[in-house]
Amino acid sequence: MKLIRSSCLGFCILALALLMGAVAHAQAPVAAPPAAAAAAAPPPSAATAELAAAAAKAPATADLAKGDPGGTITGTISDVPVSDSKTGLTLPDVAGQVGQNKIAINFVWTLVTGFLVMFMQAGFAMVESGLCRVKNANHTYMMNFFVYTCGLFAYWILGFAIQMGGAAGNGNLGGLQSLSSEHTLSLFGKTWGLFGQTGYFLSGHTYDVGVMVIFLFQMVFMDTALTIVTGACAERWKFLAFCVSSTIMGAITYPLYANWAWGAGWLSQLGANVGLGHGYCDFAGSGVVHAVGGLTAMAVCFIVGPRIGKFNRDGSSNPIIGHDISAVLIGCFILAFGWFGFNPGSTLGASAAGNLRIGSIAVDTMLAGCTGTLGAILFMWMKNGKVDASMSGNGLLAGLVAITAPSGFVSATSSCIIGLIAGVLVCLSCSFVENVLKLDDPVGAISVHGTNGLWGVLSVGLFADGTSNYGGGWNGVTGSVTGLFYGDASQLAAQLVGISTLIGFVFTFSFVLNLVLEYFVGQRVSIETEVAGLDLPEMGQLGYPEFVFKPEPDVLLHAEHAYTAA
Amino acid sequence: MAANRSQGSYYTLLLVSATVFCAGIAYLEGGSGKLMLVIGAAGLLASLFGMLKIKTLEGKTALKPGPGAMKLTGAGVCALGWLITLVGMHITPSTGGRIVLALVGIGVSLLGMLVILPAAFNKNAVWKS
Numbered sequence: 187m188k189l190i191r192s193s194c195l196g197f198c199i200l201a202l203a204l205l206m207g208a209v210a211h212a213q214a215p216v217a218a219p220p221a222a223a224a225a226a227a228p229p230p231s232a233a234t235a236e237l238a239a240a241a242a243k244a245p246a247t248a249d250l251a252k253g254d255p256g257g258t259i260t261g262t263i264s265d266v267p268v269s270d271s272k273t274g275l276t277l278p279d280v281a282g283q284v285g286q287n288k289i290a291i292n293f294v295w296t297l298v299t300g301f302l303v304m305f306m307q308a309g310f311a312m313v314e315s316g317l318c319r320v321k322n323a324n325h326t327y328m329m330n331f332f333v334y335t336c337g338l339f340a341y342w343i344l345g346f347a348i349q350m351g352g353a354a355g356n357g358n359l360g361g362l363q364s365l366s367s368e369h370t371l372s373l374f375g376k377t378w379g380l381f382g383q384t385g386y387f388l389s390g391h392t393y394d395v396g397v398m399v400i401f402l403f404q405m406v407f408m409d410t411a412l413t414i415v416t417g418a419c420a421e422r423w424k425f426l427a428f429c430v431s432s433t434i435m436g437a438i439t440y441p442l443y444a445n446w447a448w449g450a451g452w453l454s455q456l457g458a459n460v461g462l463g464h465g466y467c468d469f470a471g472s473g474v475v476h477a478v479g480g481l482t483a484m485a486v487c488f489i490v491g492p493r494i495g496k497f498n499r500d501g502s503s504n505p506i507i508g509h510d511i512s513a514v515l516i517g518c519f520i521l522a523f524g525w526f527g528f529n530p531g532s533t534l535g536a537s538a539a540g541n542l543r544i545g546s547i548a549v550d551t552m553l554a555g556c557t558g559t560l561g562a563i564l565f566m567w568m569k570n571g572k573v574d575a576s577m578s579g580n581g582l583l584a585g586l587v588a589i590t591a592p593s594g595f596v597s598a599t600s601s602c603i604i605g606l607i608a609g610v611l612v613c614l615s616c617s618f619v620e621n622v623l624k625l626d627d628p629v630g631a632i633s634v635h636g637t638n639g640l641w642g643v644l645s646v647g648l649f650a651d652g653t654s655n656y657g658g659g660w661n662g663v664t665g666s667v668t669g670l671f672y673g674d675a676s677q678l679a680a681q682l683v684g685i686s687t688l689i690g691f692v693f694t695f696s697f698v699l700n701l702v703l704e705y706f707v708g709q710r711v712s713i714e715t716e717v718a719g720l721d722l723p724e725m726g727q728l729g730y731p732e733f734v735f736k737p738e739p740d741v742l743l744h745a746e747h748a749y750t751a752a
Numbered sequence: 753m754a755a756n757r758s759q760g761s762y763y764t765l766l767l768v769s770a771t772v773f774c775a776g777i778a779y780l781e782g783g784s785g786k787l788m789l790v791i792g793a794a795g796l797l798a799s800l801f802g803m804l805k806i807k808t809l810e811g812k813t814a815l816k817p818g819p820g821a822m823k824l825t826g827a828g829v830c831a832l833g834w835l836i837t838l839v840g841m842h843i844t845p846s847t848g849g850r851i852v853l854a855l856v857g858i859g860v861s862l863l864g865m866l867v868i869l870p871a872a873f874n875k876n877a878v879w880k881s
Contacts, residue, residue: 339767343774374842386778424810426759426803430766437770460841462850484865488873491815497879623870624877676847682854683837689861690834694827697869701823707803712811715754723754749814749878 237263237275292358292535293395295544296403299531303406306524307334307413312517313583314417315729317508317576317629319738321719322421323729329416329425333432337412340436341405343387349441350404351382353449357657358535359399364391368450376459378452381445403531404448407475408440410528414479417629419490419709421506422716425724427709431486431700439699440478443692447474453687456680457663463677465661466684467650469547470532472591472642477688480636484625485697490709492626494716495738495745503620504741506628511575518579522555525586529593539657543594550593551586554605558585561609569613577613580630584612584638591642595650595667604645608638640685645669647678717746762802769795816876826868833861 245259254260266283268275311330318326352368355361367383385392388401412432419428446453447468457465468474497503508514529551530544562581566574585605589596592604615633619625625632652668654660660667668674703709710716715723722728737743773792779785833856840853874880 336767340770343771344777347778386774389778422814425755426763429763430803433767433770456841462841462847488869491873491877492879494814497877499880501880623866624874625870675851679847679850679854682851682858683841686834686837686854686857686861689858689865690831690837693861693865694830694834697827697830701827705804706800706807708807708810708813710813710815711754713814714811716814725755 231277233277234274237277237280241275288535288537289358289360289396291537292541293399295536296359296399296531296534299527300399300403300406302524302527303403303410303531306406306410306521306528307331309517309520309524310410310413310417312513312520313579314413314420314517314629316510316513316517317417318420319506319719320509320730320733320735321721321728323509323721324725324727325425325720325729326416326420327729328725329420329423329428330413332429333412333416334409336429336433337409337436338405340433341408341441342401344437345408345441346388346401346404347383347385347441348381348438349408349444349449350400351384351449352379352445352451353382353400355450356396356400356534358533358537358539358541360396362394362396362400364394364397365400368445371452376455378455378459379445379450380452381442382449400534403534404444407471407528408436408444410471411440411475411479411482412436414476414631414635415483415486418483418487418627418631420628421493421720422710423486423490424707424709424711425720427703427707430707431703431709434699434703435482435696439482439692439696440474442695443478443687444474446687447684453680453684454661456683457661461676462680462683463647463674464659464663464665464667464680466680467595467646467660467667467677468591468643468684469594469646470529470590472587472589472639473684473688475639476587476590476635477639477643477685478692480632480634480639481688481693482696483627484619484632484636485693486700486709487625487627487632488697489700489704492624493628494713494749495742496626497624498741501624503624504739506742508576508628514576514579518582522582522586525551525555525590528586529590532594533656540655543654543656546598547593549598550596550601551589553598554585554589554593554601554608555582556585557602557605558582558588558609558612561585561606562613563609565610565613576630577616580612580616580634581609583634584608587635587638588642588645590639592646592649594656595646595654595669597649597651597653600645600649600651604642604649608641611637611641640688643681643684643688644678647681650674650677713749717750756806758802758806762799762806765795765802766799769793769799814878816878816881818872818876822868822872822875826864826872829864829868830861831864833857833859833864836860 240263244262244264249259266275266280269279307330311327314330315323315326350365352365354363354366365384368379369381369383370377370379412435445451447466453466455465456462493506495504496506526548530547533541533544535541536544559578559582563573563578566577585608588604588608589601612633615637616630619627619632646669648669648671650667650669651672652666654666658664668677670678711720769792772788773796776785776789776792837854837857840857841850844850
C-alpha cells in the first residue's frame with residue numbers, strides 16, 4: 187500500500203514538473219533573429235516604401251475616434267494585416283489579403299444565396315399545402331417540413347460524398363482540394379467519372395472551410411429536388427413511405443445524377459472526352475434538381491395511384507380544389523425570391539472568373555419568371571375564358587424552372603422566349619398528364635419541374651450565346667458555351683444525352699426503387715385514412731382544428747362512399 | 753392502420769443502420785469499417801423486413817395490383833432508350849448522327865414511360881370498377 191501511495195505521489199510530481207516545463211516553454215520569449223541574419227535582409231523595395239508611405243498617411247486612431255459618418259476613413263490600408271510588424275506592410279501581405287478577400291466574397295455570396303434557397307422550402311410548403319384539401323393540410327406541411335431533415339441527414343452521411351467527393355478544383359472556393367477522389371471507369375480509351383468517394387460525414391480532410399460552404403449550397407439544392415415529390419403524391423402518400431423514399435433519394439438518386447453533371451462525373455466530361463460541346467451544361471439545375479425531382483415524382487405517382495374520386499369510370503377527371511389559393515400565390519412569390527439564390531448563386535462566387543455575370547443571371551431569372559406567368563395566364567384565359575390562379579403560379583414556377591439551366595449562358599431576350607414557352611408548356615403538360623396518362627398530380631409538380639426541367643436542359647443547347655466566360659472555359663473545355671442557334675450543334679447533342687439520362691436512368695432508377703419500397707413498406711394509406719383526411723390518422727392533429735369543414739363535392743362524396751363500402 | 757409506434761421504431765432503426773453502414777463505407781479499409789458495414793447492412797434489412805411485417809396492418813388501399821411484368825417491361829424499355837443514346841455516342845463520330853441516335857434513344861425511353869407504364873398501371877385501375 188505504501189509502495190502504491192509513494193508511486194502515485196512520484197507520478198504526480200513528475201506530471202507537475204512536465205506541466206510547468208511545458209508552460210514555461212510556451213511563455214518563453216521568441217528568440218531574436220541573429221544579428222547576421224538581420225544585417226543580410228534585403229533593403230526595402232520601392233513598392234514596400236510606397237506602401238509604408240501610404241500607411242503613414244492613413245487616418246490616425248484619434249481621427250477614427252471622432253466617428254466616421256460619411257464612411258470615408260473606415261477601411262483603409264491600416265486594416266490590412268501585417269505578417270511582420272518590424273518590416274511593416276509588404277507587397278506579399280497585400281497580395282495575400284487580396285486573395286483572401288476574393289475567397290471571402292465568394293464564401294459570403296455562396297452562403298447567402300444558399301440561405302435564400304433554403305427559404306424556398308417555405309414556399310414549397312405553402313404552394314403544396316394550399317393546393318391540397320384542408321383535411322390534409324397538416325400532413326402536406328409536415329412532409330415539406332420533414333423532408334428538410336431527413337434529406338439533410340441522408341446527404342450528410344452519404345449523398346454529399348457521392349455527389350461532390352471528386353469535385354476538387356473549384357477556384358472560386360479555394361480549390362476544395364480535399365474532395366479529390368472520384369471513382370472512375372475506363373471505357374473506349376477514356377476515363378469517365380461515376381461517383382465521389384470522399385466527404386462522408388464531412389470528416390477527415392473534408393473538415394475544411396471551403397467544403398463546408400459547398401456542402402451547405404449543394405444540400406439545399408438537393409432538398410429542393412426532394413420536396414418536389416411530396417407535392418405530386420400529396421393527400422394519399424403514407425408518411426413512413428415518404429420518409430424512407432426521401433431518405434434514399436437524398437442519399438443516392440439525386441447525388442448520383444448531380445455527380446455526373448456537377449461533380450466531375452461522366453456527363454460533364456462529354457465535351458473533353460468525345461467532343462460534345464462543353465459537355466452536359468446545367469448551370470443551376472433544371473435537370474439536376476427539377477427534372478430529377480419531377481421525374482421521380484412521376485415514378486412515385488404511378489405507384490401510389492390517383493386520389494379517390496379523381497377519375498370517373500369513363501376516365502374523365504374531376505377537379506379537386508385546394509383549400510388556400512392565397513397560400514399558393516404567396517408561396518410562389520417566396521419561391522421566386524429564393525430563385526435569386528438558386529441561379530445567381532450557382533456561380534459559386536461573385537469575385538473573379540467571370541462571376542460578374544451574376545447581374546445578367548439575376549435579370550434572366552426575373553424575366554423568364556415574368557414571361558412564364560404571362561404565357562400561362564394568357565393561354566388559360568384564351569382557352570377557358572378565366573384567369574386560372576393556380577396555373578398562373580405554375581406558369582411563374584415553370585418559367586423559373588426552365589431558365590435555371592440556361593441562366594448562366596443566355597441573353598435577356600432568349601430568357602424571355604424560354605420562359606414564355608415554359609408558361610404554355612406547363613398548361614399543356616398538366617392536361618396531358620391528367621387526361622392522357624391518368625396520373626393524379628395535385629400540384630402540377632410533374633409538369634412544372636419534370637417537363638420544364640427537361641425543356642430547360644434542351645434550351646441550353648439551343649440558346650446559349652457564347653458570351654459567358656467563367657474563367658475561360660466550362661467543364662474543362664476552353665471557350666464559351668454555345669448552342670445550336672449560335673453555331674454549335676454539338677452542345678445540343680450533349681444536352682440530349684443529358685435528357686436521355688434523366689428519362690432513361692433517373693426515372694427508371696426511381697421507379698424500380700419505389701417499386702421495391704411498395705413491396706416492403708407500402709406507399710399508400712388505407713381507404714379509411716384517405717377518406718378521413720391524413721391529418722388525424724397520420725399526424726394526430728388537424729392542420730386547422732377550429733375550422734368547420736365544408737362537405738366534399740357530391741362526386742367525391744359518392745366515390746368515397748363507394749370505396750369505403752367496397 | 754394509421755401512423756404508429758412500430759413505424760417510428762422501424763424508421764429509426766433504418767436511419768441508425770444507414771448511419772452505421774455509411775460509417776462502414778467511410779472507414780472500409782480498417783477492420784472496424786468492415787464490421788460496421790456488416791452491422792449496418794443487417795440493420796437495414798431488419799428495418800425493411802420489420803416494415804414488411806407491419807404492412808399488412810395498413811388495411812385496404814384504393815389500389816389494385818396491375819400486371820407486374822408489364823410494369824417491368826415499361827421500366828426496361830425506358831432504360832433501353834438510355835443505352836441506345838450511350839452506344840450512339842460511340843458508334844458515330846458525327847454530331848448529326850449523335851443527335852439522331854440521342855433522339856431515337858429519348859423516343860424509346862418515352863415509349864416506355866408514357867405508353868407502356870400508363871397502360872400497365874391503368875389496366876386494372878381501381879377507378880375503372
